[in-house]
Amino acid sequence: xxxxxxxxxxxxxxxxxxxxxxxxxxxxxxxxxxxxxxxxxxxxxxxxxxxxxxxxxxxxxxxxxxxxxxxxxxxxxxxxxxxxxxxxxxxxxxxxxxxxxxxxxxxxxxxxxxxxxxxxxxxxxxxxxxxxxxxxxxxxxxxxxxxxxxxxxxxxxxxxxxxxxxxxxxxxxxxxxxxxxxxxxxxxxxxxxxxxxxxxxxxxxxxxxxxxxxxxxxxxxxxxxxxxxxxxxxxxxxxxxxxxxxxxxxxxxxxxxxxxxxxxxxxxxxxxxxxxxxxxxxxxxxxxxxxxxxxxxxxxxxxxxxxxxxxxxxxxxxxxxxxxxxxxxxxxxxxxxxxxxxxxxxxxxxxxxxxxxxxxxxxxxxxxxxxxxxxxxxxxxxxxxxxxxxxxxxxxxxxxxxxxx
Numbered sequence: 517x518x519x520x521x522x523x524x525x526x527x528x529x530x531x532x533x534x535x536x537x538x539x540x541x542x543x544x545x546x547x548x549x550x551x552x553x554x555x556x557x558x559x560x561x562x563x564x565x566x567x568x569x570x571x572x573x574x575x576x577x578x579x580x581x582x583x584x585x586x587x588x589x590x591x592x593x594x595x596x597x598x599x600x601x602x603x604x605x606x607x608x609x610x611x612x613x614x615x616x617x618x619x620x621x622x623x624x625x626x627x628x629x630x631x632x633x634x635x636x637x638x639x640x641x642x643x644x645x646x647x648x649x650x651x652x653x654x655x656x657x658x659x660x661x662x663x664x665x666x667x668x669x670x671x672x673x674x675x676x677x678x679x680x681x682x683x684x685x686x687x688x689x690x691x692x693x694x695x696x697x698x699x700x701x702x703x704x705x706x707x708x709x710x711x712x713x714x715x716x717x718x719x720x721x722x723x724x725x726x727x728x729x730x731x732x733x734x735x736x737x738x739x740x741x742x743x744x745x746x747x748x749x750x751x752x753x754x755x756x757x758x759x760x761x762x763x764x765x766x767x768x769x770x771x772x773x774x775x776x777x778x779x780x781x782x783x784x785x786x787x788x789x790x791x792x793x794x795x796x797x798x799x800x801x802x803x804x805x806x807x808x809x810x811x812x813x814x815x816x817x818x819x820x821x822x823x824x825x826x827x828x829x830x831x832x833x834x835x836x837x838x839x840x841x842x843x844x845x846x847x848x849x850x851x852x853x854x855x856x857x858x859x860x861x862x863x864x865x866x867x868x869x870x871x872x873x874x875x876x877x878x879x880x881x882x883x884x885x886x887x888x889x890x891x892x893x894x895x896x897x898x899x900x901x902x903x904x905x906x907x908x909x910x911x912x913x914x915x916x917x918x919x920x921x
Contacts, residue, residue, distance in 0.1 A: 605884075639665075773796065882902065
């Protein structure tokens with residue numbers, strides 16, 4: 517929804533004559549190339565000054581859904597994540613890149629022009645940086661009252677921790693995600709997935725789209741303040757809520773058949789029976805534990821250690837593939853513990869269209885993980901590869917250089 521556009525942007529034919537029939541629309545959709553048939557955010561222009569992980573993940577989601585995403589990068593090197601090409605490529609397909617030096621009058625003037633044409637401005641600097649550059653929300657809204665202005669930061673735009681530097685592991689620890697490790701004394705390195713980065717990227721995309729929806733009614737944009745730690749605290753709701761209300765936590769993990777087990781060939785699988793008697797009984801039948809089949813949750817939790825040891829001993833007698841067929845046949849919730857190459861080769865994810873290949877400039881191609889939303893059976897997906905630094909300077913900014921100034 518660039519300035520002056522009307523409508524919700526979900527249907528590219530929405531502004532055409534009302535006489536366009538449903539059959540014609542269906543035919544046009546069927547004829548569209550894969551990835552272009554469904555583009556719910558077509559017509560939305562996103563200008564992004566966010567680097568590294570959270571902002572690029574937010575704009576990746578929006579770009580794959582059809583938004584035009586323009587990365588504003590520093591001339592000397594661009595996004596620091598470009599130092600790690602595979603990491604950068606995974607987050608930045610389907611976007612354009614321009615280079616601006618915001619310390620110069622010319623660079624700031626060109627950014628003002630971009631802001632005036634944008635639907636969404638997304639930035640990931642520490643609080644106060646955009647204000648010092650002259651592009652805080654009041655200044656940006658004066659240029660474009662319809663602008664949705666999204667800020668992602670570690671602790672939000674206010675509060676005692678506002679100016680504290682940190683990375684994902686610290687956001688997780690402050691938000692309480694590591695309370696179980698702390699109570700048990702386990703100080704091993706946590707899992708590598710940057711949950712704070714990814715959750716804030718999702719909240720940023722959701723906040724941007726929500727503000728755009730509101731703008732369709734009001735005609736005005738919004739400031740959206742996304743705190744990485746606030747997002748994690750939100751994810752902890754089912755644990756923090758009981759604590760604040762003096763109630764006991766729902767300890768799903770206390771069940772003996774909720775955990776990871778090693779099979780006879782050394783491969784791992786998970787069982788995920790949380791509280792369901794109707795899954796526990798067939799598991800006991802499968803494993804030769806008929807004496808325990810009648811145990812309710814309270815009895816299972818009371819004897820969790822001994823029951824878990826019995827489950828582990830039985831699963832260790834045969835290879836994972838044998839258990840896989842039996843667990844599926846008995847409709848017992850389980851999953852293989854896959855390594856990364858096994859995920860990439862998994863037939864379910866391939867059948868679901870979760871991987872795609874995108875051509876790069878020059879004819880090369882890169883494999884990517886697709887965005888996971890399916891609209892009427894179609895994955896909206898990338899239609900262009902990863903942009904070279906400043907590749908859009910000429911087309912978008914009217915400059916002939918690639919590196920910018």
